[in-house]
Structure formats: structure tokens, C-alpha cells
Amino acid sequence: MKIGYCRVSSQDQREDRQIEALKQQGVEKFFTEKISGQYMDRPKLKEMMNFVREGDKVYIESISRLARNTLDFLNIVKELSAKQVEVVSLKESIDTSTPQGKFMLTVFGALYELERDSIKQRQLEGIQVAKAKGTQFGRPKIEINEQFVQEYKMWKKELxxxxxxxxxxxxxxxxxxxxxxEYEKSIS
Structure with missing residues (x-):
């Protein structure tokens, strides 16, 4: 049986493009979800892993749809291989039924993890530069001012x-x- 797994990272994203690509491959059953790929605890992924049987083929639009790091990706493929289930990734033109496909699957998995780590590193560097320039992150701190003290005193006096x-x-x-x-601590 041809089984499709589709995933997008957030609720406002759509998986239509992935589904259409997999339909063109003759996929018969779909497992779709909207959740980050960095987590392995994904309901539809678990459901698919329990559903597949020997001789099935799992189709994905790209490696990044199945997992976001090499170790998770290889563990999923290993579990599927143990069930004698093959994996086909359309974007990377990989089919684990061949030795070359298995090798390329490992290489692409490592490349996706490198890309993700590089993005994180650039984000952190950007945040550090912004902080050095004085950019404030998060909500502004609410200071205790005269109005707060007045309202506090009226409240404490039960007015x-x-x-x-x-x-x-x-x-x-x-x-x-x-x-x-915070105020009571400062005046004690």
C-alpha cells in the first residue's frame, strides 16, 4: 500500500501542496498533521507507524516533513525498515528500496539538520547584535509609579x-x- 505522510509546522500553514504531490504518486492513505517536526511525539506520525505493514511504501514530499534532525529521521527510517516498509522522498528523489537511496537518505538527513542548526545560530547572532544596539525584547517592564502607590494605598485602606x-x-x-x-518587598 502507498501511504503518504504530510506535515506543516503551524495551524495557519496548509498541506495542500504536499498532498497533491503525493496523490500524483498514487498514494492511497494519508496521515497529515500540523505540528513542528522537531518533536517526535506527533499523533499522526505514531498512527502511521502503527498502521504500516510489510511491503508498504511511505511517501513524503521531503525529508524535512518526516523529521528535523538526523537522529530522529534515521530512527524513523530504521523502524520502518525493520517492518520492511520502504520510504520514498519526492523532493530528494530517494527510494530506500535501493542501496543508493539508503545512502542518500542519510546524507540528506544530515544536511537538513545542518541547515536547521545554521538558522538557529544566525537567529541567536541576530538577537545578540540587536541587544547590543539596545533593542528591547519582550513586554516592557511595568514600573511602580506614583499612581500605582496611590491606588495601592487606597486599596490597602479598603477605600x-x-x-x-x-x-x-x-x-x-x-x-x-x-x-x-514587589512594592511591599521594597518598602519593608
Whole structure:
């Protein structure tokens, strides 16, 4: 049986292109999911691994759809091979039913992992450069100002509710109470 595995990384991405490419290969059953490839705990991947039987062929659009690092990729292929299931990757023109295909599969798996690690490294370098230039990341820190102190004192004297103080300050409940702890610690 020809089985297709399709994966995209996020909910807003579509797997249509992959499905269409696999349909052209005569794929009969599809397992599709929207989840990062860096995780091995993928429901549809597990379902496919349990479904396949001896003589089946698993079709993927590219190696990166099956796994994002070499070790995971090779483990999946090894598990499929133990079941006598072949893997065909369309983008890389690889078929594990041949010795050359098995060799190329390993090489491409390593290249994808190198590419992913290189992207991560460039991102980290970019973040370091941005931080050195003073770029702030994340939400801006909420400072305790005079208005906070006034609203806090009114709340402590029971002249207003916490909900009222929170609305006046424009804070979330959790932020308000975190700032209360921070303020009380600073005055003790």
C-alpha cells in the first residue's frame, strides 16, 4: 500500500501542496498533521507507524516533513525498515528500496539538520547584535509609579477594591498582585 505522510509546522500553514504531490504518486492513505517536526511525539506520525505493514511504501514530499534532525529521521527510517516498509522522498528523489537511496537518505538527513542548526545560530547572532544596539525584547517592564502607590494605598485602606485599582491602573490581575508583592518587598 502507498501511504503518504504530510506535515506543516503551524495551524495557519496548509498541506495542500504536499498532498497533491503525493496523490500524483498514487498514494492511497494519508496521515497529515500540523505540528513542528522537531518533536517526535506527533499523533499522526505514531498512527502511521502503527498502521504500516510489510511491503508498504511511505511517501513524503521531503525529508524535512518526516523529521528535523538526523537522529530522529534515521530512527524513523530504521523502524520502518525493520517492518520492511520502504520510504520514498519526492523532493530528494530517494527510494530506500535501493542501496543508493539508503545512502542518500542519510546524507540528506544530515544536511537538513545542518541547515536547521545554521538558522538557529544566525537567529541567536541576530538577537545578540540587536541587544547590543539596545533593542528591547519582550513586554516592557511595568514600573511602580506614583499612581500605582496611590491606588495601592487606597486599596490597602479598603477605600477601593482590588478590581477598581486594577482597572484604574490598566493592569491584569496577575500583574497587579505581582507588583503589590514587589512594592511591599521594597518598602519593608
Amino acid at each position: 477601593q477594591t482590588a478590581t477598581s485599582a486594577i482597572k484604574k491602573l490598566g493592569l491584569s490581575r496577575s500583574t497587579f498582585y505581582r507588583k503589590v508583592k
